[in-house]
Amino acid sequence: MGLEDRNRKGIRRLFRSFGYAMSGLAYVCKNEQNMQVHLVSAALVICAGWYLAIPLTHWLVLLLVIGGMLTLEIMNTAIERTVDLVVEAYHPLAKRAKDIAAAAVFMFSLFAVIIGLFIFIPPIVKLF
Numbered sequence: 001m002g003l004e005d006r007n008r009k010g011i012r013r014l015f016r017s018f019g020y021a022m023s024g025l026a027y028v029c030k031n032e033q034n035m036q037v038h039l040v041s042a043a044l045v046i047c048a049g050w051y052l053a054i055p056l057t058h059w060l061v062l063l064l065v066i067g068g069m070l071t072l073e074i075m076n077t078a079i080e081r082t083v084d085l086v087v088e089a090y091h092p093l094a095k096r097a098k099d100i101a102a103a104a105v106f107m108f109s110l111f112a113v114i115i116g117l118f119i120f121i122p123p124i125v126k127l128f
């Protein structure tokens with residue numbers, strides 16, 4: 001996109017930006033195994049929430065956690081690709097950057113699991 005194009009405002013630019021975002025999303029979904037794992041996990045969690053008839057507030061928390069998780073994975077992929085663009089050879093700082101980005105995903109996943117346990121254990125216990 002040229003500089004002139006970037007300064008242009010309006011609905012066409014908005015749609016074009018949406019198209020770029022969709023292209024990025026399709027890339028991550030197609031090429032990142034971790035993203036596919038997150039998507040399958042999210043689908044399972046949604047099915048479990050529906051089956052266990054969890055309350056609305058729990059749905060809102062779940063949706064926030066799922067959205068945060070997917071967003072972080074997308075950002076992690078963006079950081080990985082940017083690092084690959086800057087350095088092709090092994091570099092300790094490239095390792096740091098990628099490991100730290102991965103740590104962010106791990107940290108969120110950890111808390112997502114804890115939240116999931118708080119939400120799902122009581123209705124599962126009730127089933128028995």
Ligand SMILES: Nc1ncnc2c1ncn2[C@@H]1O[C@H](COP(=O)(O)OP(=O)(O)OP(=O)(O)O)[C@@H](O)[C@H]1O
Pocket residue numbers: 032033034080087088089090091092094095096098099102
């Ligand atoms: N240029 C590099 N220099 C040093 N270490 C690197 C470099 N590229 C990757 N690494 C190390 O290898 C690990 C894996 O990197 P890679 O780019 O394959 O990402 P990944 O975590 O396997 O993600 P994905 O498979 O989803 O792309 C990184 O976390 C980092 O520790």
